[in-house]
């Protein structure tokens with residue numbers, strides 16, 4: 392997937408995000424550069440660092456959405472971190488590295504999920520075998536020898552008891568085959584059975600904070616987890632549920648965790664994307680007063696991670712050199728030039744995102760795949776209610792969203808969510824009691840639902 396051209400990447404992003412062409416172009420180029428870098432000879436490749444991006448724009452205009460969609464498009468591990476989190480009381484310098492640890496966790500989950508789905512068919516088969524074993528245990532292959540003579544000569548000929556055994560095992564084999572066929576056909580899904588499942592190790596030991604260990608994300612519990620005896624627990628469940636639980640357990644056993652870890656680290660290092668939100672809130676230099684001192688400090692703390700360093704994680708060391716960082720902020724008060732110079736230099740690509748207006752809202756409501764309107768209509772369709780929004784109703788919703796944004800606080804496209812919720816509230820509440828029907832939402836309906844709230848500034852700042 393990473394071979395997508397910048398034009399194709401923008402086209403893919405267009406499916407979900409309205410407008411913001413510059414930002415889409417910037418991330419598309421950054422992604423393509425990663426691909427180009429991979430084609431270079433190793434000496435040169437190691438010289439080329441990703442060109443990180445600084446997105447400048449008010450809240451709710453699609454900054455996070457662009458980065459998140461981009462990551463999903465190419466299956467890259469992605470985390471979003473609020474830069475202000477590092478200014479909170481109790482945070483210390485090393486915590487800046489936690490974003491890399493989080494990224495690795497995401498990568499581990501991704502790779503593990505992929506590996507599990509690769510073995511899912513086999514795991515399902517094994518799970519079915521285990522269920523069959525519960526429903527109809529396989530007959531013992533051979534009765535233990537009773538006396539030394541039998542032990543000695545037993546294999547030479549069939550004794551009478553063995554003939555009985557064979558007859559018995561034949562009938563039980565037939566029974567077992569019949570149950571197996573029923574099980575395969577899905578006829579036994581609701582039958583209750585008792586299964587034995589492995590419990591994750593109990594918190595048998597208290598973890599003391601040993602200087603630095605927690606900071607590195609190393610947790611004694613995790614380290615010792617694999618050595619602790621795994622307790623088995625019995626549970627009564629339906630065959631359907633047993634399939635799910637046991638297949639999960641079998642898949643766990645089938646995948647090679649060492650391979651998962653090494654691939655996940657590689658993926659985080661080479662394709663990871665870290666989205667650093669609210670970077671403007673930590674902009675400021677040491678020479679100013681008050682909280683700015685700590686802001687400068689935070690910038691210094693995160694700098695090594697962005698410049699390229701090796702972070703210790705519980706899965707091993709992770710190099711941050713080629714991780715793509717996308718920082719974002721509104722920069723209403725501070726400016727990018729208020730960041731410390733080293734950090735400014737690490738974000739050479741600057742893109743501005745446009746504030747969104749009425750026209751954009753109208754498009755956001757309907758154009759993206761899985762647009763808000765589609766989400767609401769599909770949700771209600773599950774209750775056999777067919778809602779239809781007339782074009783003038785959509786225009787009214789967009790207009791109201793814009794109006795509330797200008798009157799109270801501009802929260803961008805997020806306003807559409809609160810407005811839509813209000814418009815649809817009554818129908819949503821009554822849906823289960825309504826007969827199957829088609830409901831048309833027109834301009835009048837929208838106005839009626841919203842007019843009073845929108846007119847009252849105080850009320851709208853609470854409700855919308």
Ligand SMILES: Nc1ncnc2c1ncn2[C@@H]1O[C@H](COP(=O)(O)OP(=O)(O)OP(=O)(O)O)[C@@H](O)[C@H]1O
Nearest residue numbers: 407408409449450451452453454455456755804805
């Ligand atoms: N241009 C857009 N097209 C489609 N949807 C959008 C657009 N802008 C915002 N949205 C929607 O609005 C919501 C908030 O957007 P997003 O999280 O990207 O905000 P943001 O710009 O990153 O703001 P913040 O910095 O406060 O997080 C998301 O649900 C997103 O889908």
